[in-house]
Amino acid sequence: MELHSCQAPALCLCACIIIACASAQVQYRPPATQIAVRQAATLEQLNGDCWQWNATLDGAFLQDPDPISTQKVWMPEQCANACKENTACMAWTFDWKYECSLLTNVSSVLAGSGSYGRRGAQDCRPLDEARPCDQNNVATLWNDATKQYLHKNLTVEECRQKCAEFPECRYFVRFSLSWVGRQGWACLPKYDAPDGLKMCQLGTTTGFIYGRACDPPTELLTPPEKDVEKLKSQNLWTSLELLRSAYPDFPVTQSSYDRIAGCGCYTPKKKPYYEPISDEPDKRLVIAKKRDALFYRKGEKTKEGSATLLEEVPTWLFSPRRCQILCQQHPRCTYWSTTNARCWLWADIQKWERGHSVSGPKFCPQDKLAEGLECNADYYRDVFSPLSLFVLEVKNVRVPFGDRCPVEINYSSLGWLLAGAILLLGSFVVACISRVYYERRTSIVLVMQASISLWDFITDVTFVARSYNEEMGWVFWVGLLHLIIITLANSLALIVLLRGGSRQSLHICKWMEELAQDRRNVIIIVLLFGSSFMHLGVLHLFASHLFGWKSMSLQLHIKSMLGFELLSLAEDIPQVALQVSYVMLSAGGQSIPSVTLMSLLTSLFQICKILLFVLRYALHSVLPSIATNRSKTEMVVGTEPSKAESVDSGVTL
Known part of the structure; x- marks a missing residue:
């Protein structure tokens, strides 16, 4: 089948177009290289017993070099039968374009996708390859040769016989009409059934025209036991559930599952x-x-x-x-x-x-x-606990399925937690020492409240500082604006308190005048206002009687403290909401900042304090006699106020 040199480019172009159009239908495809390797051969040198694959023949063609129409031949078996029926045919060749050519003599063998054989040779492939088993619970999409048997209620073998009546039919599909709300079975002859157009579907059978019926699968496919045990030993329950869900909930063969994309x-x-x-x-x-x-x-x-x-x-x-x-x-x-x-x-x-x-x-x-296992926050949360995100480093990498994600300590977060614990524990120890050895009126609760308030402000500042990045820059600017508003609000609250003319204002002014008599206490006054600008809860420290110092003997009434606590809570809520939003938006991608945990805990503590203050204030407002008696033991000033003053001003801390 020699071609003139001027015809080769045009024929190559046509071949490329045919390949592109038929790529979804064709089972036999051209080799990776389009250049055929030609080897001289004679008819006597061909194998007279078995067909040969991945090659085609060239030589003296019967009548003319034009192949037999694809309307008559679509299979190597049909091409071999055509040669058998023609007494002049000595050999046949079937290429990847479904073209069958009959030859009277052979001159060469061309390597490439296709098949050939001598007259009288047989298909010597293994049974599973020559006559593959029908695929149960597997459907083939599109490529319909005809739809005239759609509602004939045929059996599998009857459907195979109907496929044999069409030269173009190579495969068939038999499926239940229950998918469309009807009863019975439908039969669809198919041009081809490539794996790319197959899907796992219950109650459907895909068969080859020369195939055979085998025992259908009866048991569900399950993951390999070694993979299951490996995931269980590592507590990878989410991955185990994902592995099990990758198998269909109806029986299919292992070969069908391996070859069909998205089976089930x-x-x-x-x-x-x-x-x-x-x-x-x-x-x-x-x-x-x-x-x-x-x-x-x-x-x-x-x-x-x-x-x-x-x-x-x-x-x-x-x-x-x-x-x-x-x-x-x-x-x-x-x-x-x-x-x-x-x-x-x-x-x-x-x-x-x-x-x-x-x-x-x-x-x-x-x-x-x-894709493998993604080592994100969800993984560490499932394997360990949600609290592990505060101390473990989220690597944001993927490891092969079945492997364990790396476990590394986030030392910055762990150090932050330890620093907070040391501060609170140290405050507790100092308050206990003061109460036992120096001043029995020292309020451990007030010292702890002041420490928590100071730590809360430090965590807020730290969170804002570490949130400065290009991906979520808005968090930094919103947090910075919130800190500025907090400072201005606290300053305004102190100014109103000092110039309000209330009894609480008189107590604070008197306390500051007594401190001002000693120049060394000026630092205390500066520290008072400086720390209060950051968080009003720091005022607890100056009312704690710590070590009996006069600078720690400020008298604060419950009504005033309730106002401070409500203002502090109103200031904390936006910051906590910002941090929670930051964590939710970055969920799955990184560990949770430890400062977020601190902010949440201090906010909860703030709410508990407010509830306690509201309860005590309501109690003393309804029962003044109790307020008078309890005020004697809850006063936190250096000199006892008069009884009338205590009744008039309310219980103090």
Whole structure:
């Protein structure tokens, strides 16, 4: 079959076009290189017993070099039968384009996709390769040769016989009509059944025209026991659940599961609900809708409950896997659906409806397993505990499935927690020493409250400082603005308190005058206002009688402290909300800052204090006699106030 040199470029171009159009249908494909390796051969040198594969013949063709029409021959078996029926035929060759040529003599063998054989030779392939078993619970999409047996209620063998009546038919599919709400069985002869167009579907059989019926699978596939034990030993329960969900909930063979993408993940005859709104219904749209081949327009008006159409990709015999890959490449896509002519990408799906398309999620369990285990915050939370995020370093890497993520201590977070614990424990010890050895009126609770308030402010400042980055820069600026507002609000509260003319204001002014008599106490006054600007809770320290110092004998009334606590809580709530928002927005990507834990704990402590102050203030307001008696033991000033003053001003701390 010699070609003229001027015809070669044109024929190569035509061959490329044919390859592109038939790539989804063709079982035999050209080799990686388009250059055939020619080897001289004679008819006598050919194997007279068995067919040969991955090669074709060249030589003296019967009558003319044009191959037999594909309307008559679509299989090597059919090409061999055509040679057998023609007495002049000595050999035959069948190439990857489904072209059968009969030869009277042979001159050479060309390496490439195809097959050939001498007259009278047989197919010597193993039984499972020459006559493969029918695939149970496996469907083949599209590529229909005819639909005239769709409602004939045929058996598997009857469907195979009907396939043999069509020269173009090579495979067949028999499935239950229950998928479309009917009874009985349907038979669809197919041109081809490549693995890319197959999907696992209960109650469906895909068979080869020369195949055979084998015992169907009866047991569900399960993960290998060694993988299950490995995950259990590492407490990777989420990965174990993902591994189990990667297997279909109906029986299939292991070979079908290994060869079919998304086995058990894709859903047939199902699509998201989507109904456009049109004042003037388009007749073409109505007809297309009945055939489930809608030509949607992106951004058109739809009825309530419709999904959001992200993209519509025109296709031809598009495999479901390719449509799923398009969905994976779209940031908003959550589900996809496809037919033999369209691929749709969806988001915001509210409900589903029956249709003639195949649908599936953005990622199947097999995809997640192939990507490996993601070592994010969710992993450490599941394996250890939510509190582990405060001390463990989140690596944000992927490890092969079945391996364990690295466990490393986040020393900065751990150091922050230890520093807070040391500060609180040290404050408690100092307050206890003061109460035992120096001043029995020392209030341990007030010292601890002051320490917690100071630590709360430090954690807020630290959080704002460490949140300065390019990804979430708004957190830094919002937090910084909040700190400035806190300082101004606290300063304004102190100014109002000092110039308010209330009894509490008189106590503070008198206390400051007594301190001012000693120049060494000026530092105490500066420290008072400086720390109070940061957090009003620091005022507890100056009312604690620590070591009996006069600078620690400030008298604070419950009513005043209640106002301070309410203001402090109002200042803490935005900061806590900001930190929680930061953690939620970055969930799965990093560890939780320890300062967030501190802020949450101090805010809860703040709420408890307010509830206690409200209860005591209400109690003393309703029962003044109790207030008078309890005020004698709860006063925190250096000199006892008069009884009338205590009754008039309320109980103090």
